[in-house]
Amino acid sequence: MPNNQFKKGELYSFITGKASTAIARRLQKKFNAANLNLTIEQWSVLYHLWKQDGISQQELCNATFRDKPSITRLVDNLEKLKLVKRVSSKEDRRMNMIFLTNEARKMEEASMELAEETLNEALEKVPADQVEVCKQVLQIVYDNLR
């Protein structure tokens, strides 16, 4: 029984993701306090667009680990906020290429600073090598379940 690492009563927080929920809530509060009118989910889409925009909604699905309806609605809301624009592709008219507006580009620096700040608060007093192990475990978990 090589993998019975969880006895009853220990599995709750692993499944419910208490830690990542707490991180997301803290970051959301920082956004609100800084008058960054963004949800964490919207930020997670912009995060990938800041690295490269002009990608399709399907590529955003893969990058953000969300399904297509979720991305449709997130892009809807980001468009309402005038942070992105849908441009239908000329090569394949099924596809929408998603582009950032200048407004959205301006938000990158401030929001990324708040994200790093949040993670540093979250990881206070955790030795770097343990953080590394934790990251690796979470990556394996993700790969195991895909």
Added chain:
Amino acid sequence: MPNNQFKKGELYSFITGKASTAIARRLQKKFNAANLNLTIEQWSVLYHLWKQDGISQQELCNATFRDKPSITRLVDNLEKLKLVKRVSSKEDRRMNMIFLTNEARKMEEASMELAEETLNEALEKVPADQVEVCKQVLQIVYDNLR
């Protein structure tokens, strides 16, 4: 700078909790396949009630790390499913004590088995000592942000 453990580009999955999302989705699929008509959130409430029922909604808030409106609605839906009952306390009439029905008690064993199964799949190929480190890190993160 003792805590700058995250360079840009590494923080995304920590914040978005990709791993715990994947675990929850896998467990939900197992519930559906087993005709357990339960959401993961409903299960997370039952999880605490199986340990002890007859507790207040506020105690459920603390146990499940949710706010009061969330618990109100979860209890609403669990009541519709006839899995719990609200009984207003005689000592303090503001409080609802939440009790399991027999129906709900019957679901404990099967659902907990599926939860353990899910975690074992998630943690396949992860050495037990690394799982331990990961759990400790996530606990510290949670404590740091409370």
Added chain:
DNA sequence: GGCATATAGTTAGTTAAACAACTAATCAAA
């Protein structure tokens, strides 16, 4: 007793996730 304050829970409104069913465009193969 009466008033302020705190606590328990509910309601309303917005955003998002999951799933199923759908449209439209593309591609592949007979």
Added chain:
DNA sequence: TTTGATTAGTTGTTTAACTAACTATATGCC
């Protein structure tokens, strides 16, 4: 070239999270 399958994206429905505003009960203090 037309038919069938695949891919990209949208829409509808249910469940849930978060905030703010609300009701009702309890408590503490004068």
